[in-house]
Amino acid sequence: MSAAPPMLAVENLTAGHGPVTVIDGLSLAVGAREAVALLGPNGAGKSTLVMAIAGTLRSRTGRVDFAGRNLIDLPPHAIVAMGVAVVPEGRRIFAPLSVLDNLHLGAIRLPAARGRIGERYESVFALFPRLAERRQQRAGTLSGGEQQMLAIGRALMSAPTMILLDEPFLGLAPKIVDEILATLHVLRRAGLTVLLVEQKTELALNFCDRAYVMQKGRIVREGSAAALAGDPALSADYFALPAGGPG
Amino acid sequence: MTDLLELAVSILEAGGIYALMALAYLVVLRPTGIINFAVGEWATLASFFSVATLGWWNLPYIPGAVLALAGVAAIGALTEQATVRPMIERGAPILTPILILLGMVVVYREAAALGFGTQNLRVPPPLGFGRIDLGPIAIPMQSAVVIAVSGIMLAGTWAFFERTIWGKAFQAVAIDRVAAGLMGINLRLVAAFSFAGGAAIAGTAGVLQAPLTSAHYLMGLPLAIKGFSALVIGGVGRVEGCILGGLVLAACERLVMRYAPIPSGFAIGVPLLLMILFLLVRPTGLIGARGRT
Ligand SMILES: Nc1ncnc2c1ncn2[C@@H]1O[C@H](COP(=O)(O)OP(=O)(O)OP(=O)(O)O)[C@@H](O)[C@H]1O
Ligand SMILES: [Mg+2]
Numbered sequence: 001m002s003a004a005p006p007m008l009a010v011e012n013l014t015a016g017h018g019p020v021t022v023i024d025g026l027s028l029a030v031g032a033r034e035a036v037a038l039l040g041p042n043g044a045g046k047s048t049l050v051m052a053i054a055g056t057l058r059s060r061t062g063r064v065d066f067a068g069r070n071l072i073d074l075p076p077h078a079i080v081a082m083g084v085a086v087v088p089e090g091r092r093i094f095a096p097l098s099v100l101d102n103l104h105l106g107a108i109r110l111p112a113a114r115g116r117i118g119e120r121y122e123s124v125f126a127l128f129p130r131l132a133e134r135r136q137q138r139a140g141t142l143s144g145g146e147q148q149m150l151a152i153g154r155a156l157m158s159a160p161t162m163i164l165l166d167e168p169f170l171g172l173a174p175k176i177v178d179e180i181l182a183t184l185h186v187l188r189r190a191g192l193t194v195l196l197v198e199q200k201t202e203l204a205l206n207f208c209d210r211a212y213v214m215q216k217g218r219i220v221r222e223g224s225a226a227a228l229a230g231d232p233a234l235s236a237d238y239f240a241l242p243a244g245g246p247g
Numbered sequence: 248m249t250d251l252l253e254l255a256v257s258i259l260e261a262g263g264i265y266a267l268m269a270l271a272y273l274v275v276l277r278p279t280g281i282i283n284f285a286v287g288e289w290a291t292l293a294s295f296f297s298v299a300t301l302g303w304w305n306l307p308y309i310p311g312a313v314l315a316l317a318g319v320a321a322i323g324a325l326t327e328q329a330t331v332r333p334m335i336e337r338g339a340p341i342l343t344p345i346l347i348l349l350g351m352v353v354v355y356r357e358a359a360a361l362g363f364g365t366q367n368l369r370v371p372p373p374l375g376f377g378r379i380d381l382g383p384i385a386i387p388m389q390s391a392v393v394i395a396v397s398g399i400m401l402a403g404t405w406a407f408f409e410r411t412i413w414g415k416a417f418q419a420v421a422i423d424r425v426a427a428g429l430m431g432i433n434l435r436l437v438a439a440f441s442f443a444g445g446a447a448i449a450g451t452a453g454v455l456q457a458p459l460t461s462a463h464y465l466m467g468l469p470l471a472i473k474g475f476s477a478l479v480i481g482g483v484g485r486v487e488g489c490i491l492g493g494l495v496l497a498a499c500e501r502l503v504m505r506y507a508p509i510p511s512g513f514a515i516g517v518p519l520l521l522m523i524l525f526l527l528v529r530p531t532g533l534i535g536a537r538g539r540t
Contacts, residue, residue, distance in 0.1 A: 018338055056428050058338065080431035092426035094419050101415050108416060109431030158431060 005068065007032040007162060007193050008053070008084075013062035015052035022048040023217045025062070030162070035194040037204035037225070039234075040214035046197045047089045049214070050166045054086045055079045066162070081109045085160035089167050089197075091151040095140030099131055102139050102150055106157030114159035124153040127183050145176035152180070162193040169200065181207060205229045252384045254505065258497045260390045263397030264452045266493025268474020269481060270404060271449035273489055277421040278441045280341050281331065285348045286449040287471025288355035291464060293319040293450030294457035295363045298370055308373035316450045323446025324439045326351060332438065352467075360464040372458035393455045400451050404444075405486040417441065449474075469515065476518035480525050482532025491533050496521060 006029035016022040022045040030036045040046050052060045055076040064071040071079050085106075094102050103124060107117050125132035128149040134142060139150055148168055155163055165184075169177045184207065188194060198204035205211060205225040213221040213234065221228070228234055271286040296315035300306045306314065330351065331344040373392055378385035408414035419427040420437050428434050452470060453462075460466065473496060481492025500517045503509070525532060 051425075054429055056425050058336070075433070075435070076428035077431045077433045080429070086429045088426060088429060092423050092429075094422045094426065096422060097415060097418065104412055105415060105419050105427075105430045105432070108412065154430070 004032065005065075006030055007034075007067060008195070009063070009065040010049075010053065011063040011065070013049070013052060013060065013064060015048060015057050015060035015062075017048070017057070018059065021217070023052060026214075026217065026219060028212050028219060028222075030193060030195055033188075033191050033193055034210065035188055035196065035208040037208040037211035038195060038197045038214060039199070039201055039204060039211055041199070044214045045217040046214055047166055048217075050086060050088070050164050050195075050197060053079075053164060054084065077109060080158055080160075081111060083114075083159075083161035085155035085158050085163045087151045087155045087163065087165045087168055089170075091147050093139045093142075093147055093150050093154065095138070097139055098135070099137055099139055099142070099150060100135045102154050103131075103135075103157050106154035108158075110158050117157075120157045120159060124156055127156070127186065128153050145172050145179070148172060148176070148180060149183075152183070156187075160192070162195070163187070164195045164197070166197045167199065168196075169198070169203065177203070201234055202229070249383045254501060256384070256386050256390055256394070258494065258501050260393045260497075261501065262490075262494035262497035263394055263401070264456055264470070264493070265473045265477040265496050266401055266490045267397050267448055267452040267455075268470050269477035269489035269492050270401065270486060271445045271452070272474055272478050273483065273486070274404070274448060275441050275445040276483065278417050278437050279331075279344075281344050281348065283345070283348045283442075283445065284471060284475075285326070285351045285355060286445065286474060287467030287469075288352050288359070289319050289323060289446045289449035289467075290453030290456065290470045291359055291462070291467035292322060292355060292453070293446075294370065294453035294462040294466065295359055295368070295464075296450075297454045297457055298363065298368045298462050301373075302368070302370055312373075312454050315454055316447045319450035319453075320443040320447040322355075323442040323444075327439050327442035331442070332435070335438075356464055356467065363462070363464065365464055367461035367463050369461050370454075370457035389458050393459070396451065396455055400448065401486060401490055404448065408486060473518050476522040478532075479522045480532055482534040484532070485534055488532055488534035495533070 008030040010026060010028050013026045014021060014024055026049065038046055038049070048057070051057045053064055053071070055071065055074055060072060062072065066082060066084055069082065071082070094105065103121060104117070107120050110117060110120060130146055131149055131153055134146065139147065142150060152165070152168065168180065172180070184194070194208070196204055196208060205228055208225050210224050211222070211228050212219050268286060268290065271289065272283065275281055275283045293315050296318045297312060300311035300314045301308065304311070330347045334343045334347065372389040374388040377388050379388060379391055408418060416427065416432045417437060419430065420432060420434065424434065453466070456466065456470065477489060477492035477496045479492070480495050481488030481490070496518055499521055500514055503517050504514045
């Protein structure tokens with residue numbers, strides 16, 4: 001990590017919702033082809049950070065360098081075009097539209113240099129065969145797990161080089177979690193850079209190389225997944241400790 | 248029989264214009280959340296522009312009408328840039344642009360009166376004053392033009408929303424703005440296009456109406472009211488709702504005019520009564536937005 005510049009470097013980022021500052025002077029970095037976890041309790045500001053990187057928050061200052069370019073003043077559509085895709089918290093698929101339409105919309109910024117839309121459909125359907133079977137179905141009628149697959153597939157349609165996943169396993173059965181994890185492993189091997197926001201510490205540390213722990217809008221701990229996994233302070237109920245919570 | 252057929256033609260004619268006005272509201276409302284009461288004035292401006300292009304400059308009908316529509320579309324997009332966008336980007340509540348556009352009604356209307364005067368201006372009908380013989384009835388040429396053009400415009404807009412990816416992108420913005428932005432949909436472009444498109448659609452209604460009643464700087468208000476009623480009746484969701492709402496409204500209005508023993512001036516109250524009825528009994532309209540029930 002010391003030689004090559006990181007793929008994503010967030011420096012001294014301050015962001016919030018309107019006048020409310022949630023993230024205060026935060027810095028983190030994700031190297032190319034790395035998988036990094038972002039852990040933290042409810043209300044720590046993880047989703048706010050994801051939205052600030054993606055450009056959907058109006059009030060943000062600092063630097064967000066991606067592939068050598070500062071994204072801080074770019075609108076979301078320009079950031080997607082640079083190769084950053086987001087799977088937002090709560091999936092946010094377009095429920096009234098068909099599976100196919102949802103995927104097509106994911107490719108609306110697909111640069112010609114990164115592939116043709118037909119190839120993108122093929123690769124997403126190869127990763128999630130269940131979506132292929134249900135391509136004409138209305139997205140809102142999919143099961144929770146299928147909706148999450150669609151949210152990930154839709155993000156992949158833009159052929160991103162980096163994907164930000166905000167709590168993609170929330171409310172899913174263990175079997176589906178394993179299925180999606182297996183797919184994420186495939187994507188990692190194919191070279192995708194991942195920032196995974198999670199509250200399930202063990203699951204995230206098993207999947208990722210490194211992790212940051214966030215509290216009240218700041219990074220309070222960082223390290224390799226192995227080091228953090230052995231840290232007794234970071235047990236499952238760490239986030240439930242009164243001192244650790246937001247309130 | 249002849250009577251009924253003529254009635255049907257007049258319902259199709261008025262319904263087409265009302266449907267276009269309803270659609271002008273919808274095209275702006277769905278992606279931006281803004282109820283834009285300036286649509287009536289957009290119709291007025293376009294019909295005055297057609298006075299200039301067709302009446303004064305004697306352009307052939309299609310280029311003249313297209314030029315008038317392009318003019319009002321540009322005004323729609325500029326209005327969005329100049330008045331709506333700065334407010335939204337400063338985080339103003341959605342009521343702010345709605346009120347600003349209500350103010351723009353006065354600006355547009357006074358500008359139209361200044362530029363074109365306050366008298367009625369005649370607009371030549373594209374195919375003259377003749378009639379088309381259709382067996383038992385003869386349809387006035389301009390009725391046929393109104394029905395054909397509004398039909399093409401409504402079908403074209405339907406096809407845009409249902410059959411093209413950019414139409415789906417508009418729908419996506421209406422469903423979830425933030426998620427649409429994350430897909431890479433340019434939200435500013437969608438807003439600008441929705442205003443330009445809304446203006447062109449309302450403008451089409453104005454250009455079609457002008458040869459029937461002359462262009463006048465106050466012609467926008469009744470069109471705005473009827474369009475809004477048609478939107479409420481049909482349901483704020485899809486193009487089909489606008490068409491149905493326009494036809495239902497026109498049918499009620501024409502039937503009342505013909506058969507009810509009230510002075511025809513009272514027919515102006517029909518859309519308002521129908522709208523109130525629908526708001527009380529079926530606030531979602533006849534056809535709601537997809538995915539909502
Ligand atoms: N749209 C919003 N407007 C105002 N405040 C918000 C908004 N969204 C989040 N917040 C506030 O920002 C803070 C951080 O929220 P955020 O959603 O980023 O936390 P999080 O770490 O993602 O939590 P969770 O694990 O529950 O998803 C919270 O105090 C929250 O109340
Ligand atoms: Mg969150």
